[in-house]
Amino acid sequence: MKTAQKLNCAIEKNIAGKNVDVYYEEPDRLQRGVIKYGVECKHYGKALGRADYDSIIATYISLLVTNAIDYLIIITDLPPTPGVLDTVENSRQIAHKTFDEFSSLIMDFxxxxxxxxxxxxxxxxxxxxxxxxxxxxxxxxxxxxxxxxxxxxxxxxxxxxxxxxxxxxxxxxxxxxxxxxxxxxxxxxxxxxxxxxxxxxxxxxxxxxxxxxxxxxxxxxxxxxxxxxxxxxxxxxxxxxxxxxxxxxxxxxxxxxxxxxxxxxxxxxxxxxxxxxxxxxxxxxxxxxxxxxxxxxxxxxxxxxxxxxxxxxVGLFTDEQLEEFIPKFVYYSADQAPINSYDFISEEFCEQRINELLDHKHRELISRPVHARMLTLIALATTETLSSFTTYHLYETFYERILEREGSRPARQKISKDERKEFVIKLAWERWLKGGDRGFSFEDVETLNFQLKAPDAPRKDILRDLIIGSIVEPKGDNFFYFAHRSFQEFLVSQHILQLGWGANSISDIDRALGQNVLDFIEESGRKRQLIEYILEQMCSFTGEINSSFYRFIRTETFKPDFDIGFSLVKPSSHDVCQSPWHAILAFSSPDVIGIREFESTLINFYESTKNSNIRLAIFIGLSIKVLEIGSGADKRALHLIDLFHWQVFKVISNCKIHKGTIRDFAVDNDLDRFLLTAFLKSTSVEFTTRGEASYVRLDLTNLLTLLLDAARGNYYISEIEAIYESCGTSSVMLPVLSIGELIRCRYSVRNPRDVEEIKRLESQLRDDRKKIQQFWRANPSANTLVPVKTRSENVKKREVIKLKNPKNPKNPKAY
Incomplete structure (x- = not known):
């Protein structure tokens, strides 16, 4: 009663010497006073009988006569006997309620x-x-x-x-x-x-x-x-x-x-x-x-x-449930408009359809109630024999039936079937991007980015007609919703498969590709076409994608029966655009390929491209590959660190090492400077007891984070840890003596019979690898790169200092 905001509520309130179980008051709007209630609560576990009733009344009669309380309410756990009930109903000041009945008086549902x-x-x-x-x-x-x-x-x-x-x-x-x-x-x-x-x-x-x-x-x-x-x-x-x-x-x-x-x-x-x-x-x-x-x-x-x-x-429909549901729904639907108006509907036809729907070839398809309903409605709307419907074709057929039926009505014929279809797909897509909320107002429809074709009436009226003639259903005043989320997911897949969107929409496609949407795309038979289109659009896409979308694209691109895979990284290919995304996809692919073929592909592609964005993308792809491989990661990691040396070899070979310490770097371009910083922040050198550099420990997760951060704004994969976290390969130990093997590709022998050329190239390779080993023996760190200066900058600085301190400041020629 307190929660119900009654006035002056009290328990065991003493009124004229009587302790009333519960006392409360209500405003008396007619008399401008209050109405006083006394409540007596009894839990007898039996019906309220005459003796108990009389005993209660005897203790309250004086309070009622003197108007100390205006009404007495007796509340018990069970209804009273018939005699007591008659007495109470004929009393003006006394009422009886069970607890449930009294609750309903307070808040009536x-x-x-x-x-x-x-x-x-x-x-x-x-x-x-x-x-x-x-x-x-x-x-x-x-x-x-x-x-x-x-x-x-x-x-x-x-x-x-x-x-x-x-x-x-x-x-x-x-x-x-x-x-x-x-x-x-x-x-x-x-x-x-x-x-x-x-x-x-x-x-x-x-x-x-x-x-x-x-x-x-x-x-x-x-x-x-x-x-x-x-x-x-x-x-x-x-x-x-x-x-x-x-x-x-x-x-x-x-x-x-x-x-x-x-x-x-x-x-x-x-x-x-x-x-x-x-x-x-x-x-x-x-x-x-x-x-x-x-x-x-x-x-x-x-x-x-x-x-x-x-x-x-919840489990899928069992055979027993289907055998109960299908006949029920067939006969229910056969009595509903418009099916009941079809001239071929009869009991014999319904029985035939029931047997066909319950055929074992359809059991898996209709194991979900929503599929069973749709296939039944399709079966009852045509005399054609049901074929092997997939879920996608089930929805496609069902939706087409709805559009055809709407188009057959005179009031709907001013708007074409294609325009109706385009509208509801656009509506489903935009609502999906706003969170997948099936419900929306008509005002939301009016703001839809949808261009009407040759409107012959006000936009608001046409939009209302489009809403009415679709699978969108009304709910209350000025509110609509998609009848089932799976319908919306199907329509979202239709939007994606139209392939009418550009590179700017890839982030939206990424967000939209939930598992059910992907299932519809898979069953449509057009997934390969979609992948090709996405790869094409990625050539000009700068933005962010989720790791799950990235993995989906990579998996589909490098399937054995999909010949587009490694053509992405063949410089001679003119029909496919090179892009950082293609490089990441190709060089991170866990696709089984021989080490030598991979080395050849890697070197050829890296040498042929001078674009620093694509070169950085190759490092990102290789880092993902090593992290994802698990076992056998060391060999791939050597490719990664060798490629680093390939890029910055000139810097390493020219660095000054004094008493085992690197004093200065000469860095000519931004990519070299960034890679040196990233790799040195992600590596540490382990030495033998004799002070020899034995291993380089490469922290792959830190390196990948640095590489992706550098690429952010052009190409970025979010939540990338979801790809490799299950493998547990976060760092690798690389023998210093093994580093630089890939550099031998720089010294390819033109004439295998020319012994002198072979000796010269092998000597040069040994010298280069020795320089790399000296570099790591010096235990380089990222601090060595602060500040990073080129020698030409140092020369310029000395010249400027000299010019600003002439021997004769009055001599203008000195400046």
């Missing part, structure tokens, strides 16, 4: 519950719904019914991929519990919230208030009272679609939102959340969100603000 019951019936689900099961074959509804009746207050997390029936299940569950409450069969009120709506609200409080203070106008609703009811175990809270938040948020924001509605998991509450498991990109994320486990180093720590959810994973 009856209107909301009625709408929840009708939601399940109005959407047709009651005609064809089939209970879903977990991956172990257990009925999930039965599991929840048992859990609700226990004192186990741990929350549940129901996990299922797209189209697995999560929303249908949550709708059914909320409807059943609403019906039970209205019939007095349960004390828990189902609270069904769609978390996709949380984007437009201030956390869970805003979402709850929107539902019950505005949309359903629950009498007596306040958020504090809602929380108190939840604490007392009055609700079954169903939170549907937590994955619909992941897409619009970083993981930290996503986790914060879940922490926000974890505030509902208190005391005797019962909370269920539903969503896709791919909302989590790793087991650590899942453990953090669903079990409150985080790691500090290797130590497992519990997060007090998170909750430990019991996971239930």
């Amino acid at each position: 009856s209107q909301y519950l009625t709408s929840v019951v009708s939601m399940f019936n109005n959407e047709g689900l009651s005609d064809y719904y089939v209970p879903i099961k977990d991956i172990d074959g257990n009925d999930i509804e039965g599991t929840i019914n048992e859990w609700v009746l226990t004192k186990d207050y741990s929350p549940l997390a129901i996990l299922a991929g797209y189209g697995m029936g999560k929303t249908s299940f949550s709708t059914m569950l909320a409807s059943k519990f609403a019906r039970k409450f209205l019939n007095g069969e349960t004390s828990r009120i189902p609270i069904y919230l769609k978390l996709g709506d949380i984007f437009n609200e201030q956390g869970i409080e805003g979402l709850v208030c929107k539902y019950f203070a505005s949309q359903y106008n629950v009498s007596g609703f306040t958020y504090p009272l809602f929380l108190e009811f939840n604490r007392l175990g009055r609700f079954l809270i169903i939170l549907d679609g937590f994955d619909e938040m992941k897409h619009a948020m970083s993981f930290s924001a996503f986790r914060s939102n879940i922490r926000e509605f974890n505030k509902l998991v208190v005391n005797q509450s019962k909370v269920i959340i539903l969503g896709r498991p791919n909302a989590f990109t790793s087991e650590n994320e899942k453990s953090s969100v669903l079990h409150g486990i985080k790691y500090i180093g290797e130590k497992e720590v519990k997060d007090a603000e998170m909750r430990d959810y019991r996971e239930i994973e």
